Amino acid sequence: MRLRRVGVFACLLVVVGIAAVAPVAAQSVNKRLIDQLNFQLIYVALPLTLFVEVILIYAVVRFRDNDDPLPTAEDPALEITWTIATAIILLFVGLAAYTVLASPYITPQQPGQPGESSSGLAPMAETNGSASSNAVRVHGLSYQWGWEFEYPESNRTTQDELVIPANREVYVRMTSADVIHSLFVPELGLKQDVFPRRTTVIHTRVTEPGTYRGYCTEFCGAGHARMRTTVRVLPQNEYRQWLRGNSTARMESNATSATG
Numbered sequence: 295m296r297l298r299r300v301g302v303f304a305c306l307l308v309v310v311g312i313a314a315v316a317p318v319a320a321q322s323v324n325k326r327l328i329d330q331l332n333f334q335l336i337y338v339a340l341p342l343t344l345f346v347e348v349i350l351i352y353a354v355v356r357f358r359d360n361d362d363p364l365p366t367a368e369d370p371a372l373e374i375t376w377t378i379a380t381a382i383i384l385l386f387v388g389l390a391a392y393t394v395l396a397s398p399y400i401t402p403q404q405p406g407q408p409g410e411s412s413s414g415l416a417p418m419a420e421t422n423g424s425a426s427s428n429a430v431r432v433h434g435l436s437y438q439w440g441w442e443f444e445y446p447e448s449n450r451t452t453q454d455e456l457v458i459p460a461n462r463e464v465y466v467r468m469t470s471a472d473v474i475h476s477l478f479v480p481e482l483g484l485k486q487d488v489f490p491r492r493t494t495v496i497h498t499r500v501t502e503p504g505t506y507r508g509y510c511t512e513f514c515g516a517g518h519a520r521m522r523t524t525v526r527v528l529p530q531n532e533y534r535q536w537l538r539g540n541s542t543a544r545m546e547s548n549a550t551s552a553t554g
């Protein structure tokens with residue numbers, strides 16, 4: 295009777311635990327993939343943890359006052375069962391993780407061969423043959439201690455701010471002017487190291503317009519802690535306006551400086 299009560303309590307804990315870690319709506323495709331994987335793993339891990347804990351507590355209580363313990367009896371059937379059960383669980387974890395890792399969003403095709411892009415923001419070749427032709431491409435140059443982003447569709451460059459449209463495929467091709475940096479945007483599930491004389495790529499599609507914080511997660515010198523980025527995600531029409539508005543402004547300022 296007491297055991298049944300413990301069982302009911304354990305089931306309640308599982309339900310409450312799963313509800314507590316249930317993912318809220320993800321802001322990008324990348325984040326959704328990562329959240330789904332975490333959720334799947336928790337589905338497996340929570341009941342297993344409770345199962346082990348319940349057996350442990352039961353054994354401690356049940357055999358707490360045993361003056362004459364018996365040696366453990368061999369039970370081949372039981373041993374084979376738990377070996378196979380463990381193998382099935384590990385296989386599930388491996389497959390679930392691999393499916394996410396193999397996604398072109400989580401692991402985009404990286405062009406970063408040494409010497410391929412040795413000149414900073416020089417025009418870069420297409421990353422991915424299968425990428426849709428209307429994907430947005432941005433070039434990012436990291437340095438001690440900041441970011442410069444260049445938008446090939448216009449003349450615009452931004453400092454420490456990446457501006458991208460929502461609901462479009464986005465590729466950010468990045469390189470470093472000096473040491474190793476990285477771009478980490480936790481809320482969007484993005485994290486990619488950036489190397490000098492190499493190109494690495496972030497591939498995403500953000501579903502929720504908004505402003506997200508980005509950090510450098512490779513220790514890159516005295517200013518590392520201050521190396522922050524803002525990712526501003528605009529609705530598509532606002533993004534087009536932003537691109538147009540700025541390129542005009544730049545052309546005007548170029549014309550002014552040319553005549554002045």
Ligand SMILES: [Cu+2]
Binds near residue numbers: 474511512513514
């Ligand atoms: Cu850095």
